């Protein structure tokens with residue numbers, strides 16, 4: 001763990017179930033390779049994961065079984081370790097490559113910005129060579145304009161100990177927000193291509209499909225159907241991500257799918273047991289599958305590897321932790337812009353409400369950071385998509401790291417001047433429609449403005465326990481004198497219920513609340529004291545431009561990209577950090 005990281009707290013644990021073929025899975029790590037320094041439950045770092053994988057591989061070798069590591073993308077954007085450097089990712093590539101990952105693919109965040117996709121193609125793909133798989137993703141060479149696969153389309157290899165044949169694919173969901181130096185081919189088209197049809201006819205003991213795809217999403221189901229049609233008995237193992245939740249399902253009795261959360265909070269575990277060699281395949285011989293969501297902290301990693309603080313760290317792991325510490329220092333990630341007076345939650349507190357990060361932005365930040373002297377006297381509506389905010393703010397130091405953790409993107413505040421208020425005021429309602437905005441020939445899913453967790457959870461889940469107070473922000477243990485002191489001492493955390501059951505989490509926790517939030521929030525600024533304005537400046541984060549233009553058109557306002565102009569200088573991230581520096585006390 002990093003120097004100063006919160007110490008993990010012991011709690012009741014569920015063990016890993018080993019099989020013949022075993023996997024460790026990371027997804028949507030979003031630059032959190034230093035771990036969560038403020039949250040004890042998730043405070044192990046990438047170096048600890050290197051040590052952990054080393055011990056788990058050794059155990060697999062001892063027992064004559066196999067262990068594979070997979071990663072399903074969105075490794076970038078969302079933490080100072082990636083975002084605070086110039087260029088972005090200056091330290092990330094070298095840190096990440098220290099883990100040996102057997103099958104790795106691309107997420108959408110590797111593709112939003114052209115230079116990020118270049119980095120992926122020029123650095124991560126060569127770093128992982130034949131282990132990098134891009135089944136439905138092409139890259140366009142900036143010099144020659146040549147279109148080529150981002151990496152090989154699939155991988156066939158043998159496991160180390162049992163010499164099991166594996167055919168592995170690496171998919172991305174049908175993403176359309178990529179920069180113009182990549183092409184994402186819809187999954188339904190890819191599975192019809194000849195190379196895919198040939199690959200699924202390969203002699204193999206198991207298919208492994210990794211993807212930046214939620215396990216309940218139609219893309220995975222289409223791949224499952226395509227493979228199963230040709231291979232009625234072969235086990236098919238899916239590793240997914242993108243929606244930032246812990247999840248597992250099985251598409252039939254010989255397939256299993258796991259998704260392993262977000263932000264390096266979780267290391268996913270999957271094992272399969274049974275007669276895996278294809279020579280032993282028969283419709284009477286079945287398989288057993290297990291999944292576990294490991295909270296990424298040292299106590300848990302010690303527990304699952306059967307080691308302790310003295311025996312766990314390897315020299316390699318320690319070096320990686322040291323690389324991260326040096327990068328964090330170089331980037332001055334602990335520099336504090338101010339002191340957050342209280343904890344502000346994305347989904348653990350109701351919106352609107354005093355503890356909601358969105359209410360804070362709406363009430364305090366947005367009106368202030370969009371003040372534009374050249375538009376003095378003009379009222380404005382300011383729109384922000386909730387998905388642009390990526391994490392909670394904990395009471396205490398708000399650092400350079402926190403800035404990127406909360407708001408990693410490069411989006412700026414754009415605007416359309418003088419929009420009739422009778423139209424402008426209805427835009428938020430359309431953006432917050434649960435479904436899609438539709439225009440002839442164009443369908444846009446509104447939910448892609450919200451945070452990924454909100455894509456899959458449609459109703460608030462509120463437990464009959466008190467809301468965490470500021471003092472609980474670091475997921476500290478409950479004191480024995482707390483009102484439920486008859487129950488075992490548990491920390492707050494994930495209490496996952498998936499299609500397999502409610503025993504997936506490796507640590508038993510008390511649950512935390514989850515409140516649904518809208519796709520967008522809106523602040524009103526410089527409105528007249530009485531009555532309604534005739535017209536307003538409609539100010540919004542440029543990321544949501546396509547939705548705003550479509551909503552305006554549906555409301556009778558014919559505007560195009562040509563009507564847009566930057567409203568205030570700087571990225572939203574810089575504006576937010578500036579507001580904090582100006583408004584919150586410097587020291588805690």
Ligand SMILES: O=c1ccn([C@@H]2O[C@H](COP(=O)(O)O)[C@@H](O)[C@H]2O)c(=O)[nH]1
Pocket residue numbers: 028074108109112242243244385386387388389409410411447448449450451452543
């Ligand atoms: O520039 C951006 C890029 C993305 N978003 C938001 O993020 C989600 C996607 O997040 P995942 O981690 O890929 O699941 C997208 O739907 C947007 O809500 C953004 O706001 N700005």
